[in-house]
Amino acid sequence: SVLADNEYDVRLWSRNADQVAEINRLHTNNRFLPGITLPEGIRATDDIADAVTGAELVLFAATSASMREVAAKAASYISPETLIVHATKGFETGTLKRMTTVLAEELPVDPKRLVVLSGPSHAEEVVKRQPTTVVVASESLEAAEHAQDALITSFFRVYTNPDVVGVEVAGAIKNIIALGAGLTDGLGFGDNAKAALLTRGLSEITRLGMAMGANPLTFSGLAGVGDLIVTGTSKLSRNWRAGSMLAEGLPLQDVLDRMGMVVEGVRTTKAAHELSRTYGVVMPITEQLYQVLFEGKQPRKAAEDLMGRLRKHEMEDIAAP
Numbered sequence: 001s002v003l004a005d006n007e008y009d010v011r012l013w014s015r016n017a018d019q020v021a022e023i024n025r026l027h028t029n030n031r032f033l034p035g036i037t038l039p040e041g042i043r044a045t046d047d048i049a050d051a052v053t054g055a056e057l058v059l060f061a062a063t064s065a066s067m068r069e070v071a072a073k074a075a076s077y078i079s080p081e082t083l084i085v086h087a088t089k090g091f092e093t094g095t096l097k098r099m100t101t102v103l104a105e106e107l108p109v110d111p112k113r114l115v116v117l118s119g120p121s122h123a124e125e126v127v128k129r130q131p132t133t134v135v136v137a138s139e140s141l142e143a144a145e146h147a148q149d150a151l152i153t154s155f156f157r158v159y160t161n162p163d164v165v166g167v168e169v170a171g172a173i174k175n176i177i178a179l180g181a182g183l184t185d186g187l188g189f190g191d192n193a194k195a196a197l198l199t200r201g202l203s204e205i206t207r208l209g210m211a212m213g214a215n216p217l218t219f220s221g222l223a224g225v226g227d228l229i230v231t232g233t234s235k236l237s238r239n240w241r242a243g244s245m246l247a248e249g250l251p252l253q254d255v256l257d258r259m260g261m262v263v264e265g266v267r268t269t270k271a272a273h274e275l276s277r278t279y280g281v282v283m284p285i286t287e288q289l290y291q292v293l294f295e296g297k298q299p300r301k302a303a304e305d306l307m308g309r310l311r312k313h314e315m316e317d318i319a320a321p
């Protein structure tokens with residue numbers, strides 16, 4: 001939608017032929033964006049070659065679980081000079097790789113052509129042209145500025161940042177904290193509890209990010225604090241909603257079935273649980289969420305265990321870079 005507003009000739013790929021027909025005939029996508037009319041400049045196709053061949057820019061917005069498969073499908077139609085942008089918030093299951101690493105492995109482009117787009121950007125608001133600010137990060141300033149140029153509008157303000165690791169880690173881990181915020185609200189705790197969770201969650205994101213090589217300042221930016229606020233406090237967030245349903249006692253599979261859309265925080269909790277061990281980083285909220293999601297722990301007991309941890313200095317576990 002943003003690219004079409006910038007007069008790009010947008011080809012949108014979906015594997016679902018009915019969805020493609022609906023977008024082309026009616027300019028709607030009722031299952032995911034009910035009540036919205038999409039810009040005329042978007043043409044949908046279920047043929048990935050048709051979508052990607054000759055494109056100046058390819059924007060991947062696959063789920064983290066399907067990124068490698070989708071990138072592999074597109075690879076032979078992408079040329080080395082194509083600008084690749086992704087908007088996916090998660091790690092690859094099993095390998096724990098970041099999305100730019102997956103794309104670099106699958107696509108015939110220099111890693112300097114890869115850009116990550118992140119920040120507070122619920123699709124439901126962006127498509128209504130409600131204002132937001134986001135960030136694009138790339139190893140190459142030229143690639144980041146190219147993406148900034150392509151995506152910036154009067155309602156979608158795009159900043160650049162060279163810290164790809166920080167932006168990707170922030171975008172992924174905030175979904176765990178958003179699940180926790182949904183649980184906190186679902187349990188009936190107050191605003192203090194949520195502010196506390198988001199702040200200590202930011203500490204956790206920062207610790208892991210720094211251990212993985214990120215710039216700590218990135219976490220006070222749009223991909224960090226910005227997306228943490230929107231995902232942890234908005235009812236549009238699937239991660240928040242999933243957390244609040246878990247607090248009602250619904251089993252995880254029922255929650256995911258009801259959502260019918262990706263809840264990235266679930267897989268990311270598993271990935272971060274492993275990353276915290278690999279990098280030797282203390283991640284108590286992630287640890288408790290892991291036990292709630294995968295080991296049947298009661299959410300209220302998880303909250304008690306977080307509150308009952310050994311007393312600490314506020315910055316204790318943040319190692320100097």
Ligand SMILES: NC(=O)C1=CN([C@@H]2O[C@H](COP(=O)(O)OP(=O)(O)OC[C@H]3O[C@@H](n4cnc5c(N)ncnc54)[C@H](O)[C@@H]3O)[C@@H](O)[C@H]2O)C=CC1
Nearest residue numbers: 015061062063064066069087088089121122123261262264
């Ligand atoms: N929805 C939002 O507001 C935002 C989402 N994101 C990120 O974008 C990514 C995608 O999220 P959504 O589009 O919201 O998820 P979604 O669950 O709403 O849609 C995912 C789509 O991918 C399709 N899909 C799944 N596996 C596939 C495969 N193997 N091949 C082809 N298509 C496949 C599904 O059928 C579905 O249509 C996630 O990483 C999310 O964190 C980032 C910013 C905002």
Ligand SMILES: O=C(CO)COP(=O)(O)O
Nearest residue numbers: 119120121122237238239
């Ligand atoms: O990342 C998002 C908004 O910036 C979307 O969050 P959810 O996946 O929780 O809906």
